[in-house]
Amino acid sequence: MAGHAIGLDIGGTKVAGAVVAPDGTVVDELTEPTPETSDADTMTRLLLGMVDTLRDRQPDVVAVGVGAAGTVEWPSGRILWAPNNEYRDWAIRDELEKATGLPAVVDNDANVAGLAEARLGEVLYKEMVLITVGTGVGSGIVLDGQIYRGPRGLGAELGHIIVDPNGPLCGCGNHGCLESLASGTALTRTGREAAAADPDGAIARLARDKGVEVTGQTVTEAAVAGDPTARALFADLARWLGVGIASVTTIFELDAVVIGGGLVDTGELLLGPAREAAAEFAYATQVRPLVPVLPGTFGSAAGKIGAALLAMECA
Amino acid sequence: MAGHAIGLDIGGTKVAGAVVAPDGTVVDELTEPTPETSDADTMTRLLLGMVDTLRDRQPDVVAVGVGAAGTVEWPSGRILWAPNNEYRDWAIRDELEKATGLPAVVDNDANVAGLAEARLGEVLYKEMVLITVGTGVGSGIVLDGQIYRGPRGLGAELGHIIVDPNGPLCGCGNHGCLESLASGTALTRTGREAAAADPDGAIARLARDKGVEVTGQTVTEAAVAGDPTARALFADLARWLGVGIASVTTIFELDAVVIGGGLVDTGELLLGPAREAAAEFAYATQVRPLVPVLPGTFGSAAGKIGAALLAMECA
Numbered sequence: 001m002a003g004h005a006i007g008l009d010i011g012g013t014k015v016a017g018a019v020v021a022p023d024g025t026v027v028d029e030l031t032e033p034t035p036e037t038s039d040a041d042t043m044t045r046l047l048l049g050m051v052d053t054l055r056d057r058q059p060d061v062v063a064v065g066v067g068a069a070g071t072v073e074w075p076s077g078r079i080l081w082a083p084n085n086e087y088r089d090w091a092i093r094d095e096l097e098k099a100t101g102l103p104a105v106v107d108n109d110a111n112v113a114g115l116a117e118a119r120l121g122e123v124l125y126k127e128m129v130l131i132t133v134g135t136g137v138g139s140g141i142v143l144d145g146q147i148y149r150g151p152r153g154l155g156a157e158l159g160h161i162i163v164d165p166n167g168p169l170c171g172c173g174n175h176g177c178l179e180s181l182a183s184g185t186a187l188t189r190t191g192r193e194a195a196a197a198d199p200d201g202a203i204a205r206l207a208r209d210k211g212v213e214v215t216g217q218t219v220t221e222a223a224v225a226g227d228p229t230a231r232a233l234f235a236d237l238a239r240w241l242g243v244g245i246a247s248v249t250t251i252f253e254l255d256a257v258v259i260g261g262g263l264v265d266t267g268e269l270l271l272g273p274a275r276e277a278a279a280e281f282a283y284a285t286q287v288r289p290l291v292p293v294l295p296g297t298f299g300s301a302a303g304k305i306g307a308a309l310l311a312m313e314c315a
Numbered sequence: 316m317a318g319h320a321i322g323l324d325i326g327g328t329k330v331a332g333a334v335v336a337p338d339g340t341v342v343d344e345l346t347e348p349t350p351e352t353s354d355a356d357t358m359t360r361l362l363l364g365m366v367d368t369l370r371d372r373q374p375d376v377v378a379v380g381v382g383a384a385g386t387v388e389w390p391s392g393r394i395l396w397a398p399n400n401e402y403r404d405w406a407i408r409d410e411l412e413k414a415t416g417l418p419a420v421v422d423n424d425a426n427v428a429g430l431a432e433a434r435l436g437e438v439l440y441k442e443m444v445l446i447t448v449g450t451g452v453g454s455g456i457v458l459d460g461q462i463y464r465g466p467r468g469l470g471a472e473l474g475h476i477i478v479d480p481n482g483p484l485c486g487c488g489n490h491g492c493l494e495s496l497a498s499g500t501a502l503t504r505t506g507r508e509a510a511a512a513d514p515d516g517a518i519a520r521l522a523r524d525k526g527v528e529v530t531g532q533t534v535t536e537a538a539v540a541g542d543p544t545a546r547a548l549f550a551d552l553a554r555w556l557g558v559g560i561a562s563v564t565t566i567f568e569l570d571a572v573v574i575g576g577g578l579v580d581t582g583e584l585l586l587g588p589a590r591e592a593a594a595e596f597a598y599a600t601q602v603r604p605l606v607p608v609l610p611g612t613f614g615s616a617a618g619k620i621g622a623a624l625l626a627m628e629c630a
Contacts, residue, residue, distance in 0.1 A: 071599055071602050071603065080602040081599055081601055081602040083599070126466075127465065127466060141566075143463075144466075148458075149568070150442065150567060150568025150569075151441075151442060151459075151568055152568060153568075154568040154602075154603050155565075155566060155567050155568035156566065157565045157566070157598055157599070158565075158566060160565045160598040160599070161476075161562035161565055161566060162478065162558050162561055162562050162596050163477065163478075163480070164479060164480070165478070165479070165558045165592075165596065172598060172599060174595075174596055174597075174598065175596075177598075243477050243480045246477055247476035247477050247562075250470075250472045250473075250475045250476055251456075251470060251471065251472070251473060251476060251566065252465060252470050253464070253465020253466055253467060253468075253469040253470035254465075277480075280489075281477050281480065281489055281490075283472055283475040283487060283489065283492075284386055284396055284398070284472070284475075284487060286395075286396050287386050287395040287396040287469075288386065288469050
C-alpha cells in the first residue's frame with residue numbers, strides 16, 4: 001500500500017497517535033491524556049478527534065490501526081475487556097471505519113508493538129516475543145514472522161501466566177500472574193509496603209517531598225538514585241520477569257525476547273537480574289541456546305508504529 | 316500415501332511399536348522393555364529389530380515414524396537430549412532410513428501423540444494442547460491443525476515451564492518446573508516423604524507388602540484404594556497440573572487441553588482437581604471461554620499411532 005497509515009496506541013495514561021510511512025518512519029505525531037473515564041463512548045470521541053487532527057495535517061492517510069490494552073477480538077476489532085481500563089465490548093473497528101471512511105484494524109497493543117520490533121527494529125526477527133513492562137505486563141508473540149493471536153485473538157496473554165500460585169492478587173482477579181509480580185503495579189504495592197515499614201527511608205521521603213503517594217514511579221526514581229531498598233524491590237521484580245521469560249523460551253523457540261514498556265528505560269536495573277533469572281531457569285541449555293533478552297528499538301513508540309504497520313498490511 | 320506405516324514410541328519403561336493404517340487403525344503391535352542401558356547404540360539395535368519383526372508380519376509398510384521423549388531436532392530427526400534417558404545426540408532418523416530403506420520421521424513423543432489426538436480422536440481439534448503426565452510431563456501443541464515445534468523442533472516443552480521458582484529440583488536440573496510438581500516422579504518424591512513420616516500408613520505398607528520401594532505407582536494404587544494421605548498427594552499433584560493448564564490456556568486460544576500419559580488412567584482423581592485449579596487460575600473468564608480439560612481418546616497408544624500418522628504425512 002502506497003500511502004501513510006495512522007497508528008493509535010491506547011495506554012492507561014495516554015493515547016499516542018502517529019502518521020507512519022511504510023518504512024516505519026513517524027512523519028507526524030500527537031498525544032492526548034487518557035480521560036479519567038475511559039469508557040467506550042468517551043474513548044471513541046477522543047480517537048476520532050485525533051484521527052481528524054492527524055488527517056488535516058497529513059492528508060495522505062489510507063488506513064488506521066489501533067493497539068489497545070486488553071483482550072481484542074480478531075479480526076472483528078472488538079475490544080472485549082481489559083484488566084486496567086473501563087472499556088467493555090467496544091466495537092472500535094466498526095466505529096472507526098464508519099466515521100472515517102478508511103479501512104481500520106484493531107489489535108492488542110503488545111501484539112502490534114511486537115510486530116514493529118520484529119519487522120522494523122534494528123535486528124529483524126522471525127521468532128520473537130515482546131514483553132512490555134509498564135502498568136501491566138503485555139506480550140506480543142511473533143512466530144514465523146506473523147503475530148500469534150489464536151483464531152479469535154484471545155491468546156498470547158503472557159502477563160497472566162501463573163508464576164506463583166500463592167502470589168499476590170492481580171488486577172485480573174487471579175493470584176500470582178507474572179503481572180502481579182513484575183509490573184509497575186507490583187512495584188507500587190511493594191514500594192508502599194517498604195515505605196510503611198521504613199517511613200524515613202528514601203522511597204517514603206521521595207513521595208513525601210513531592211506530596212504524592214508512593215507509586216512504581218517513586219520506587220523507580222529511588223532505585224535509579226541508588227537507594228538499596230528500592231534497588232532490592234526492582235531486583236525482585238526483575239527476577240520474576242526473568243522466571244516468566246524462562247518459561248516463554250521453553251514454550252517457544254525464539255531468536256530473542258525483547259523487553260518494552262516504561263520500566264525498560266531503567267536499562268540494566270531491569271535487564272540485568274531478568275537475564276540472570278532467565279538463564280538460571282532456562283530449560284536444557286546443554287542443547288538449547290540461551291535466548292538473548294534485549295531492550296526494544298522503538299521504546300514506547302513501538303505500539304503506534306506497529307498499529308500503523310498492521311493497518312498498512314491488513315486494512 | 317496408500318500403505319501402512321510403523322509407529323514407534325520410545326518411553327522410559329517400554330518401546331511400543333505398531334503398524335498403523337491411514338485411518339489410524341492399529342493392525343499389528345509389538346512391545347519391548349526399554350533396556351537398562353538406553354544409550355543410542357543399544358536403542359538403535361532394539362528399534363531396527365522391532366521394525367524387522369513388524370515388516371516380516373506386515374509387508375505393506377511404506378514409512379517409519381518415531382516419537383521419543385526429549386529434545387528432538389526437526390526435521391533432521393536427531394534426538395539431542397532427554398532429561399530421563401541416556402541417549403544423547405542420536406541421529407536415529409538417518410540410521411533408520413539407512414538400515415530399512417524406508418523414509419522415516421522422528422519427533423518428540425508428546426508432539427506425535429498430540430497429532431494423533433487432534434486428527435484421529437473422538438473429537439477433532441484444530442487448536443489443542445496435549446499434556447502427558449507419566450514419569451515426566453510432556454506436551455504436544457497443535458495450532459491451526461499443525462504441530463508447533465519451533466523452527467528447529469526445540470520449542471513446546473510445557474513440562475518445563477516454571478510454576479514455582481522455589482519448588483523442588485526437576486530431572487532437568489531446574490527448580491519448580493511443572494514436571495517437578497505434577498509427574499509420576501513428583502509422586503515418588505512426595506510418596507517417599509509420606510512413607511518416611513508415617514511408616515504404618517497405607518503407602519509405606521503397600522510398598523513393604525510388595526517388597527519394593529515407594530514409587531509414584533505405589534501412591535497411585537493407595538489413592539485408588541482410597542487412602543486419604545495418597546489422595547491428598549494426588550490432589551496436590553493435580554492442582555499443580557491445573558495451574559500449568561491455566562497458563563497454557565492463557566498463552567494459547569484452545570478448543571481443549573487433552574491429558575494423556577499413565578496417570579490419566581486414574582480418571583477424576585487426576586482430572587477433578589486439575590480442572591478445578593485450571594478454572595481457578597484461568598485468565599479473563601468474563602470474555603474467554605473456559606477450556607475443557609479432557610482425557611485423550613487413545614491413552615498410551617497415542618504415541619505410536621501419532622508417530623505412524625506423521626510418517627504417512629511427512630516421510
